[in-house]
Each structure stands twice: as structure tokens, then as C-alpha cells.
Amino acid sequence: MNKPYHYQGLIERYRDRLPVADSTRIISLCEGDTALIRLSNIEKIIGHGIELYAKFEGQNPTGSFKDRGMTMAVTQAVSEGSEAIICASTGNTSASAAAYAARAGIRAFVLIPEGKIALGKLAQAMIEGACVIQIKGNFDDGMRIVKEVASAAPVTIVNSINPYRLQGQKTAAFEIIDALGRAPDVHGIPVGNAGNISAYWVGFSEYAAVTPATAACAYCDDVCHYEKAAVVDTRPRMFGYQAAGAAPFVLGKMVDDPETVATAIRIGRPQSWDLAWAAINESGGAIASLTDEEILQTQRLLAEKEGVFCEPASAISIGGVLRDIENGNIPEGSLITCTLTGHGLKDPDTAIQQSRGGVIEVPAELDAVKRAIVDNL
């Protein structure tokens, strides 16, 4: 028999680089350790000697990267004696908060925007027993209220302004380097509230033993200093992508009425503004926007050419780097990794609406099915 190996989640795996004490009770669903999928079919289409990988975060327990941050944030909240957590969410944070709260035996309150939440995400928060509060407003309204409520009631905020979230999320950068044996040249990532791009930069910097921007350290306060030997000697350029209707970083100012089919990044007032700019500028990266049409086209491309089904917000990272390869912003021969932030099953409505396949209806007879096959070969 092979030596038994039971993966126990990212805190156990990267414990020496995370702010947890030996005696801390870990709240985990075995998150992390997601696949780094080489997109060899898309590589053939784009050429230019590009090597392209997707870090498929849809494989996390609740179907998005939010679990990486939530295991840390809830572990910390419970260790501090907190009995309730709260977040504003476009959907995935609430699904994740609900799951980890259930696991820990504490209460989760989640504020979601009216009408614009993908069905899968709502279903998760509901069955996992969160108290779901739908506000007549958008994510940014929810975020503002959560910050006010948390100072008035005994609840811990688990949005990405909680520095433990970013600490957990930085482990995705570790996993990429551990898998490749080197840092990528470019990392592409969707940007909404901008916590994740900031967390990846912390992770990539930590593995290169470089202290990231002062802004990052001030923000993380005492929890981001884990001075260890360098694992690699380079860091990738960070390429962030936003939806055209919700692109405050591209416009250089906050957006009042963000709108996009990619509901996970429908955010006009990103909380990690300075951190994200530090990641982009320090790394020599860039920020750009894609239209909803480009986002959905890329979601389809990934599904049809690679069998990878991610949610629309996730596809923007691949769509963005493909365009930046084409227009020369990313040099030939680059090794590129992209984060696919969430699973496509989160938002089945959007997938069905734009899928080209359709469904063929026939009588329950051999001939009819044979004809359908011949017609569609």
C-alpha cells in the first residue's frame, strides 16, 4: 500500500507561513490544493510560444477561492472567541462564510445585493444556515453597512478587509510556484474588491523573500511578516482585469452604479485600492477592462476548447491575457498563470443562456437518435 496521505487544508500545508499558533483550533474544509491546468488547446490557438496555465479555484470546497481566506478568517475569529461573523457579498463570500461558520458552529450573517446574485451562491448560503439579508442596494452599499454594523454589534467582519483573509489567499501563489518550480512571468487575475490580487502579490513576494509595498505591510499590520529564505528569485508581473461597467481601477476613480454580467466583480468601490495599485505598479503589471461580450466569449472558449467551466468573472483573466498577448503587452514565450476564481456551476442561468449547443428533442426511438447523431457529427 502507498503511504497514506490525507490532505488537511492549506493552513496545515503552509502553517509555517501563516499566523496560527500551535494550539489553535483549525476550521477547515480541506480547501486549497487546486489544480493548475495547462491550457494546451488554447496555447495552440494563440501561438507566440506562450505557456498558459489556469489555477482552477472552482475546485475549492464551496466552489471559489474565497475558501482560502475564509479558513484563516474563521479560524482566527473562533480563536478570539467570536460567536458570529458578517460579510457583504456578491455571492461567493457569503457561500464560503456560511460553510465555515457551520463548520465552526457559529452564526453567519450575509448581506447580499438585491436581485443580482447567482442562484448557486444563494442556494449555498441558504442551506448552510446563514442568516441571509438582502438589501435594496449593491455590494458597495452592503460593504458600507457591514463596516458600520461590526463596530456596533459583536460580529467579526470576514470580508477581505480582514487581513487574515489575504493571508489565507496568498497560499494560491505558493501553490503555483510549488507546482511549476519557478514563478510565472505574468499572472492574470480578475479584480473586484481587489483583495485577491493583493493577496497573490503578498504570496509571490514572500516566496521571493521580498517585502511588498509599504502599503501592504501597513495594511497587514503585524500578520504579514514571515521572513523566510527565498524559494525563487523572481516575481511575476501582475495583470488585473475588470469588467468595463465596473472598472474603477481603469478609470482611476470610484464607480457609483457598477454593472456587468460578471456579478462576482460588480463592485464600484474596491476596498483594497492602495494594495492593488502597489501590486500592479511594483510588479510592472497593468490593469485593463473587458466588455461583457468578451467575458462571455472567453467563458465559452474555456468550456468548449478545454472543458473548463468557470464563472463569467473568472474567465476575464484568460480573456485579458489573450488580448495582451495579441497586442504585445505580454512578450512571446512568456509563462503565464491565470486565476479562475470560481466554478461555472455557481451561475447556471448565464451558462445556459449563452451556450451554443442547445438541446435537440426527439422521440424515444433508435432511428430518431441515430439521425440526430448523423446530423450533428
Ligand SMILES: *Cc1c(COP(=O)(O)O)cnc(C)c1O
Ligand atoms: C470575489 C470574487 C472575485 C473578485 O475578487 P476580489 O478579491 O474581490 O478582487 C472574482 N471572481 C470571483 C468568482 C469571486 O468570487
